[in-house]
Amino acid sequence: MDILIKNGIVLTIDSQMRRIDNGYVAIKDSQIVEIGSVKDLATIQAKEVIDAKGGIIMPGLINSHTHASMTLFRGIADDLPLMDWLNNHIFPAEAKLTPHWVYTGAKLACAEMILSGTTCFCDMYLFEDEVAKAAYDSSMRAVVGEVLYDFPSPCYGQIEQGFEYVAAMIEKWGIKSNSYNNSDSDLNSLITVAVEPHSTYLCEPKLLIRAAELACKNLSPLIIHVAETLGESAQIKERYGVTPVRYLADIGVLGPNLVACHSVHLTESDMEFYRAFDVKVAHCPESNMKLASGVAPIPRMIEKGICVGLGTDGCASNNDLDMFIEMDTAAKLHKVFTMNPEALDAQTAIKMATINGARALGLDSITGSLEVGKQADIIVVNTSALHMIPMYNPYSHLVYSTTGNDVVVSIINGKVVMKDRKLLTIDIDSVSADVREIAEIICK
């Protein structure tokens, strides 16, 4: 045995939602090999024993939608109309992007995510190969994809080169996920390359169809922003006469590998298309609130059986990557928005941030829950902080009281990447210094 985590409340977040008080999880190589109650624990020889000290042992969180490198723009502009924010602040800052900037911003994001209990993230950005490198260097699990659109990209130039860039990433990282292809021999690998056309309003049908075909061929996720704002829906309606979802259906892009990020403005019929095609949703409540985009009909989607993961979106519109606070916000927002205090209960929020996120990204055969045979993506949450006392119900505390700061251990793919709030795979002083230097250039 390599690692034994014991003396904690084990929450498996598998289909049985098992809770084992004073439980343990044992890891060999990169995998979970045993889960049980400490009282049944025979003497296990483990290279490393981690005492959870009564805390919660659970699957690492999965951030289903972010733009990691946008940590560089955290708080650069807030409280502004979307177009002012984009055109006068974000786009000018992004025009200066270099591969080094993207790598550095992503590294800061990896550090922040690991410290707050996120062990896997799905990213979309420019110079995405740098994000893959940052995740890989941090020993973090990631789904990465270069953003594709019809106008010239600072990264690849014209779209033809964009597809070449994606092909090169696939070649380099050599990954095909995922759960709908269980014959995969790369299950241990950390990086999954996705195909990521930006949106229906920045991509012509030709691009979208080509992207979908490429994703299908590679059995990789297809990630796209859908129906984020009313403005987007109006634009697509004007251009194609239908909703963004219906448009994607019409051009044949809907499918079980499609992750429709945001999905705020959906009709009943749109949701029926999602259900019929098993489309996945990445819900980003805090970003949607901060940009005043709207409130996605998540309880209704869940009712229909649509798989919904949770994401923070980028740091320019959140402004942090804390998935625990995101769960809290999600659970509260949908209660008040539906005027139903039973909407999106604590367990549902936790599933969104773990197993459903994994399923959305096609990674649920390897991560998202504590099950023997899965990769060991595990966190330990300290429950002795004052805001966690007393404890009647660990699920409640995880959603309504915990913040990322309460995470004391993060393990990814069987490797301890954070212990006692110390990052073990990232030299954070060096990253912080680099980020501050870049921020000074951005301000000029």
Add this chain to the structure above:
Amino acid sequence: MDILIKNGIVLTIDSQMRRIDNGYVAIKDSQIVEIGSVKDLATIQAKEVIDAKGGIIMPGLINSHTHASMTLFRGIADDLPLMDWLNNHIFPAEAKLTPHWVYTGAKLACAEMILSGTTCFCDMYLFEDEVAKAAYDSSMRAVVGEVLYDFPSPCYGQIEQGFEYVAAMIEKWGIKSNSYNNSDSDLNSLITVAVEPHSTYLCEPKLLIRAAELACKNLSPLIIHVAETLGESAQIKERYGVTPVRYLADIGVLGPNLVACHSVHLTESDMEFYRAFDVKVAHCPESNMKLASGVAPIPRMIEKGICVGLGTDGCASNNDLDMFIEMDTAAKLHKVFTMNPEALDAQTAIKMATINGARALGLDSITGSLEVGKQADIIVVNTSALHMIPMYNPYSHLVYSTTGNDVVVSIINGKVVMKDRKLLTIDIDSVSADVREIAEIICK
């Protein structure tokens, strides 16, 4: 000089919203005596020098509405309809309340608040003298008031005894606040006794009028829940034919000392009454979301010039006392609810949690901002945590990135009560043990 805090970004949150980079604040006895830039700092002999290490030096936060002792019920029941939650979980637990329980729960709350940067809170509960004691013993500033209603109270029995209980508290704590009586000689005192009838639905007009008269006579705040739920509004409409606010106006209870907690379901005319009578509002967005009560029209109130403070409400409906996360939620909620990304900007959120909270409680002549002559209620926020890097705008970070865990120093009335995350006035191990013991009894 007693204390010198230096090497931080000073945010005064006074009428000029001054920002002094590399600034200092000097304290003598309980008061702020100097604020300035370190470069102009002559040699000051201070008994204690606190290095803010580039962090933010700002006024302590003011929690305008809470039920501190309900930390005991944190997470005991969530995701339930209000009446099920109240009748089957909260009321049965509260039926067991003892003075010791109330003191212990309040002590835990004080510890949690101090650790998360709150230096003053306004409380309503049963056995409230115990809350006053807990705050006093913790060296925390508090506005306290026994909850008054027409049915028998576990604390005082019949309402006549309720008023005797309040009179005894006023006698004991000897405090009349506040800013609308500047002749006050008790400015240094920590405890203000308020008069706190529960609501229009649990108090007959006779009680409300008597409470208002008592508050008026003592120049103390009058705290009441108003228009929290649609059910309440319907009930008052049925009983009196008007809205809760109009009803309070009709019986002559509206005035500048009235703090109308929640104020979710208001008409334009209700808000005009608030404006005309200078009624204050304590806004509790997370509780209103979690209980699916609704969204208070805060941007509209602010537009009308109504003074709005921010509160967490009790831990049974939040489930923490973190005012930084509450600011974040408030700023985001009102953006999406009004579909206006400019609604409730970061500076407005911070004012709600500081100076406007002080004004709501009639304490703005002594706290809520950093100004020479005010009492020293000051916190220091660490800005070197990963989620605070880089920093373009400190106001943005305080609202959108900071959590209570980033607070590294809390000073109340010139006394350092927390430094480097260590509580200096509360033996938290003993309090935690007591709380856990009580929780076990509650579970039985």
